[in-house]
Amino acid sequence: xxxxxxxxxxxxxxLLTQSKMFCGCTxxxxxxxxxxxxxxxxxxxxxxxVINRKAVEFAIRTGLxxxxxxxxxxxxxxxxxxxxxxxxxxxxxxxxLPICEHGWLDIGQNGTAKRVRIxxxxxxEDAGKNLHEGIAGASHVDLNRAGTPLLEIVTEPxxxxxxxxxxxxxxxxxxLVYLEVCDGNMEEGSLRCEPNLSLRPAxxxxxxxxxxxxxxxxxxxxxxxxEYEIKxxxxxxxxxxxxxxxxxxxxxxxxxxxxMRSKEEAHDYRYFPDPDLVPLRISAEMVEEVRKTxxxxxxxxxxxFQEEYRLTEYDAGVLTADKALAKFFEETxxxxxxxxxLSAKELGKETSNWVMVELQGLPKDKHSTITPQMLADLxxxxxxxxxxGTSAKxxxxxxxxxxxxxxxxxxxxxxxxxxxxxxxxKIIDEVIAKNTQQVAQYRxxxxxxxxxxxxxxxxxxxxxANPAKVNELxxxxxxx
Ligand code: ADP
Ligand code: ZN
Ligand code: MG
Numbered sequence: 331x332x333x334x335x336x337x338x339x340x341x342x343x344x345l346l347t348q349s350k351m352f353c354g355c356t357x358x359x360x361x362x363x364x365x366x367x368x369x370x371x372x373x374x375x376x377x378x379x380v381i382n383r384k385a386v387e388f389a390i391r392t393g394l395x396x397x398x399x400x401x402x403x404x405x406x407x408x409x410x411x412x413x414x415x416x417x418x419x420x421x422x423x424x425x426x427l428p429i430c431e432h433g434w435l436d437i438g439q440n441g442t443a444k445r446v447r448i449x450x451x452x453x454x455e456d457a458g459k460n461l462h463e464g465i466a467g468a469s470h471v472d473l474n475r476a477g478t479p480l481l482e483i484v485t486e487p488x489x490x491x492x493x494x495x496x497x498x499x500x501x502x503x504x505x506l507v508y509l510e511v512c513d514g515n516m517e518e519g520s521l522r523c524e525p526n527l528s529l530r531p532a533x534x535x536x537x538x539x540x541x542x543x544x545x546x547x548x549x550x551x552x553x554x555x556x557e558y559e560i561k562x563x564x565x566x567x568x569x570x571x572x573x574x575x576x577x578x579x580x581x582x583x584x585x586x587x588x589x590m591r592s593k594e595e596a597h598d599y600r601y602f603p604d605p606d607l608v609p610l611r612i613s614a615e616m617v618e619e620v621r622k623t624x625x626x627x628x629x630x631x632x633x634x635f636q637e638e639y640r641l642t643e644y645d646a647g648v649l650t651a652d653k654a655l656a657k658f659f660e661e662t663x664x665x666x667x668x669x670x671x672l673s674a675k676e677l678g679k680e681t682s683n684w685v686m687v688e689l690q691g692l693p694k695d696k697h698s699t700i701t702p703q704m705l706a707d708l709x710x711x712x713x714x715x716x717x718x719g720t721s722a723k724x725x726x727x728x729x730x731x732x733x734x735x736x737x738x739x740x741x742x743x744x745x746x747x748x749x750x751x752x753x754x755x756k757i758i759d760e761v762i763a764k765n766t767q768q769v770a771q772y773r774x775x776x777x778x779x780x781x782x783x784x785x786x787x788x789x790x791x792x793x794x795a796n797p798a799k800v801n802e803l804x805x806x807x808x809x810x
Contacts, residue, residue: 639678
């Protein structure tokens with residue numbers, strides 16, 4: 331019998347504050363080692379930490395978006411352990427009284443939603459970094475990152491497959507990015523995920539022994555590590571063995587996990603309240619103030635897009651997965667609506683195609699040249715029949731490299747579509763005169779040759795004829 335997979339995720343999100351969690355040092359990335367430190371984040375004796383208000387606000391923002399209760403009384407605790415990148419010998423974290431608790435996040439696609447319970451989200455500080463690369467016979471320590479604020483978000487063991495865990499992770503990442511509390515970059519380590527995974531006999535209520543997975547810096551690795559771990563545990567269990575509770579490191583080169591350390595217990599860390607920090611009180615007023623500033627979140631925006639612009643769930647999902655793209659789309663629709671008087675429902679589908687296919691199809695560095703107004707102007711001209719669909723695509727590509735307006739490009743390239751009836755009739759008459767055999771076929775009821783005539787006229791016009799007009803005129807003329 332195949333066992334059931336149980337997964338709970340611990341996610342560390344680096345908060346986008348300007349300064350560190352307990353001191354004024356900058357959190358900017360990429361500076362020379364140890365240039366962004368002070369006595370507080372270096373762990374010098376006699377200094378006092380001060381809580382970063384912005385970090386608290388960001389934690390509340392996230393907690394509210396995840397439907398958590400925000401604790402009126404917070405306490406910071408010292409988590410004691412030894413490692414060279416931890417100058418104080420302890421990390422300031424939260425233990426018994428985390429800032430957020432008991433929330434949930436609905437994940438799902440195609441109408442099937444699953445509720446993942448959030449156990450807690452707490453504030454803590456990051457450690458520094460040990461540097462080994464390019465250094466022979468020694469390790470160096472960079473403490474620029476030491477003291478950067480992190481929010482650790484922990485789920486209940488509610489996820490039942492690697493796919494589900496990834497879906498959760500992506501939804502959570504999108505929310506954090508929308509909230510502007512974290513940049514969500516897994517590769518750079520601003521979002522780190524540690525899956526806890528166990529197996530149990532299908533239908534069993536009890537949890538099996540879990541393994542925690544570390545060193546994962548992409549969605550792809552997260553999935554691969556969980557899949558590997560399932561196979562490894564399955565094999566042990568099927569041979570009658572026991573799973574050892576431990577932390578295992580993902581090795582991306584070998585594509586496998588290897589033991590890092592055996593089970594650690596909370597008491598190993600000797601947690602105790604940090605005597606340097608007074609309990610942090612969060613008033614109901616502050617929570618309400620933060621609630622007022624919450625933006626529309628991806629899931630809600632997706633549903634609104636489906637309704638308001640009459641988009642499929644897929645299109646709405648693609649557009650709202652990226653806040654900037656969603657904004658671009660909405661502004662493009664608004665600009666067209668202002669110019670044409672058409673509604674969002676009428677403009678939605680075509681605009682989403684252009685944004686998702688044509689615009690996204692351009693090289694990445696060329697996107698920013700085109701503004702929603704430029705695209706809207708082009709689409710309005712296309713809709714009016716001033717340019718053909720094919721020309722509009724060419725114009726967009728030119729636009730992306732030259733930053734010229736649609737009008738300028740149309741003029742320079744002579745791309746104005748022929749909608750003038752007189753000009754079109756002349757072309758059509760010629761085509762009809764040249765193809766008497768097909769005309770006879772059409773008139774004897776073989777309507778399929780109609781497409782042939784459209785093609786011939788388009789060709790004769792060098793692709794410049796307005797297809798709608800061509801259809802209309804051809805029908806009239808072919809009837810004879
Ligand atoms: P630890 O104290 O080792 O960090 P916790 O019980 O606090 O473990 O849980 C950490 C994470 O592991 C949580 O996301 C939780 O949902 C998950 N988890 C706990 N037990 C299991 C289990 N048996 N199988 C899978 N995940 C688990
Ligand atoms: Zn500092
Ligand atoms: Mg853990």
